[in-house]
Amino acid sequence: MNRSARYSQEALVRCMFLVALVFVFHVNGALPFFASPTLGQAVWAAGFSQSFLNESLLTIYAHNFGAPEPAAIAFGLAGVWPIAVFMTLGMNAIDAYSAMVVLWLTVAFFSAYKIGRMFDVPRLLAILGALAWGTMPMVWNHSGYSMVSTGIALLPLYFLAAFTLFRIDLMSDATYFQLLFKIFFPYVSVCLLSIFMDGYSFMMFASGASLIGGWVFISESSSRQRILGRLCIHLISFGIAYACYALYIGKAQFHPAPLDFFRGWGVDVTFLLFPSAGVHWLPDFLGWSEPRSGDIFFGDASVWTTSFALPVLVGAIFSAIFVKKHFAKCPLILIFIFGFYMALGPSIKFNSVKPVDYSLGPTMDEEYAIVPTGSELLSKNLPGFRNMRASYRWGGLGAFGAWGLIMLGVSRSQKKNLVIISICFLGVVIVFNLPDLFNKHVRDVRNRSMFLEIDSQLVDVMADDLDSGDRVVFLPWRNDFLVNYIASRLDIISYNIGGDKNLSHARQRWPRTLLRFPMGQVHDNFVEDVLLLLARNEADVVVLPYIDMLWAAHRWPYPVEYREQLSPVASELENSGFVEIEREEYYAVIRLKTEYLPLLKSGRLESIVARSICSEPVCLRQPHFSSSTPRQVGMVSDGNIVSDGDEGFLHFGPYVSFEPGKYHLVLRGEVRVNNAAWVDVVSGKGKVEYAKFHISGRDNGSGIIAEGYVELSTQVQDLEVRVFVGEEDQITLKGYHLIPVDNDENEINKVY
Structure with missing residues (x-):
């Protein structure tokens, strides 16, 4: 071959390489400045990247969310750090995310090409093989799971x-x-x-x-x-x-999931053989696709939208039979079999659907499985395997083994007929794996525009209400993906964080007042706990978001679904007189009034607020009871505890910190029979007693069944009020109140 022809061939190979690589970018939605593969995961990841940059490019912990300790990213550090590098180079966050995906897809594409060359595949066919791998649904349709996609790629x-x-x-x-x-x-x-x-x-x-x-x-x-x-x-x-x-x-390691989760997210055999409707363009066009939803099938949509593998399965089986001896053949067969075997999960499913009125959600109880696969021995007992709870993702390993076997079929060492058939298999794999490229591109372009709208319509507006360095809590807290990005962009410090594993880790170190707030709920003492959170200097600002900070990160604009629920809360907080509120379209911001800041710095504000709302460490209020109220005996009915003929404590706890001082204990209820009932105030699980009173049962119309004064000479860490009843006693406990004696009787009556 003369020099000119050699140069022309080299140019053709390079051109084909670039064209195929750009096509892989397009299929995966990774087009910086035009489109993004995802929205929610881009928001989440860019939050970590921006937080790194707020400290230093060499930082690998986020300091802006997941407070009070710096947050390690549970997975994806190899993705978010390059995003930070691209942002340093001047790219905005969403384009930096797409550039990161481009980077790793390029590495993946070149590596697939190099494997082809290692198998002695001609260069143009190695490029075709790399194209087939880059367009696998296990790769492009996991983009919504961020680094899962790049990891499989x-x-x-x-x-x-x-x-x-x-x-x-x-x-x-x-x-x-x-x-x-x-x-x-x-x-x-x-x-x-x-x-x-x-x-x-x-x-x-x-x-x-x-x-x-x-x-x-x-x-x-x-x-x-x-x-x-x-x-x-x-x-x-x-x-x-x-x-x-x-x-x-x-x-x-992280806590393992139950086997029912592995079973629910195991791939159904029919998902491998028949594509899901709305995922692949050609099967949809041919009417071959099957409609599927979480109302019918176990797991979630990711299980059935990423698992279609029939073309690559058939090609792999053909190659496994006809490819002659090669150093990689048997290992690839083992990888192919093991990957799809583990993808099945602990039980075989073949068009397995949920029973009518199934109550276990996406997980799958063993009784609904056909037969066990035996993989539960690995998923239950071996480290690493125990955390692979989305079993179907093992299909990525199986797909790689299958792809590798087809690549062996186009090796120069194989017979010509086998090479031709294997090339056909690669073409079929590519064509059948592709999504509807036009509609997907429209969605990917929309992902980028939604990210920019979040910036302009939410983050930029919030910048006027929050100051750099503010310690902020978004309440009620949830799995707050959006907070990662907001906190980092505004350089505030938030206790909230997005990501299940990150959230679980952060909550272990949250301030004691914040731990009172249940996930996603406005509980009975929400207003009081917000005031205490500010008065105890555990936060500078509380934000009440009217949007769901998880799902708003995945779709924008998001409806203000919580405004009606949180507006009365904001008004009640404002009426307390302690805070001022800024109301915006998507949220309300609560801060202490300026005149209370000196009291906050001196440490006196907590006592003042606690007295005002009757909360520890200077006041204790229990107007009613629930099934979770600590007790040994009795039954909870309509917010009261009713004795049941057994001897023991009708109430104990709540083990709270209390300041020194003199307090008035008021116990309310009804007494029908009383022989041995009493109430005391103690600490140290009863080892230190401060006061003890007999339950008299007198009826003066107030419902008070015991009262007296309690004096604490020192700080108490685990104060509790215990109510004891004997077997003969017939008592209904309705509530109690422990207040400082400088509060007048009107304060007592006001609570009840």
Whole structure:
């Protein structure tokens, strides 16, 4: 071939490479300045990236949300840090997110191409194979799960490293230093990238690479000593990666999910064989797609919208039968089988639907399964496997094994007919895997525009109401994805955080008053607890969002669904006289009035507010009871506790902190029979008694059945009011009140 022809061929290959790569970007929605693959996850991730930048580009913990401690990102550090780099270069947050996806898709595409070349596939066919991998639904249709998508996309990189490590013909005579710098360090780097990208693909990598190493060790008996050394590199590298991740997040592992979750999110066999309606353009056009919804099937939409794999399954089985011996064939077959086996979850499902009036939501009880698969032994007992709760995602590993087998079929070492058939399989895989490109592009463009609208319509407006450095609580708290971005953009400090794992970790260190607030609810003492939160200097600002801060991050504009619920709360807070309120379209902001700030700094405001609303540490009010009220005996009925003929404590607790002083105890209720009933005020689980009164049962029309004075000489950490009844006593306890004696009797009557 002359030089001109060689240059022309080289130009064609490069052109085809770029065209195919850009097409993969388009399918995945990663087009900076034009479109974004997702909205909600982009908001969540960009929050971490911006928070890193608020400190330093070298920071890997978020300081703006998840307070009081810096927040480690539960997964995706390898994604959010590049976003921070792109933002440093001047890109806005949403385009930086798309650029991050472009970066890792490029690495994934090139790695898939390199695997093809490793298998001796011609360059143009290797490009076609990389295109087939980049358009897998397991990749592009996981974009809403952020780094799950990029993690699965990078499986070719991970397994390129694994095949390189375990190919005994590579660097067979390498020196110690060559092994260190050309094998060990690169392999460790890939392991670190994998675990800090996504836990699901990390486990796929670990499992698949172990299968490769195990097969090579068994099949190559003449080189086992050398292979044993490579296995040591493999195990040490994954150990280093896991140790680094555990040190970063501050724990060895997250709590495992129940097996019913694994079962619910296991893939139904029919999902593999028949595509879901509205996902793939050609099956929709041919009328081959099946309509599916969470009302009928277990799990959620991600299970059935990402799992279609019939073309790649058929191609893999064909290759497994007809491809002649190759070093990668058996490992790929093992990866293919193991991946789809684990994707089934603990039980086989074949068009398994929920029974009528099924009450367990998306999870699946064992009684509704056909037969067990046996994988529960791994999912229940082995570290790592126990956290792979979305079982269907193992299909990403199976799809890689299947794709690799088809790539073997287009190798130069195969017969020509097999190569032609395998090329056809690659074409069919690509065509059937594609979404409706026009409609998807419209959605991806809309993702970007919605992100920019959140910036202009919410974040920029909130910048006028919140100051940099403010400690802010958004109440009621939820899984607040949007707060990640708001807090970082405004450089405030918020206790709220988005992400299940991050939220669970942050709540363990929240201030004691904030822990009183239940998730997503306006509870009975909401107003009082908001005032205490501010008076105790545990927060500078409370924001009442009228929108759901999780779902508003996924769709904008979002309806102000909580305005009607929270407006009376805001008015009640304003009427307290302690706070001032700024009301905006999407939220209300509550701050202490300026005149109370000196009292806040001196520490006196808490006592004043506590007296005003009757709350510890200077006042205690219990106007009614619930089933959760601590007691040994009695039954709760209509907010009262009624004795039931057993001897014991009708009430104890609530173990609260109380300041020194003199207090008036008032116990209210009804007494029909009283022989041994009494009430006392104690601490130390009854070891220290401050006062004890007999329950008299007199009826003066007020409903008071016991009262007296209690004096505390020192600070008490676990004060409780105990009401004891004997077997003969017939008493209904309606409430009690422990107030400072400088409050007049009108204060007592006002509460009741």
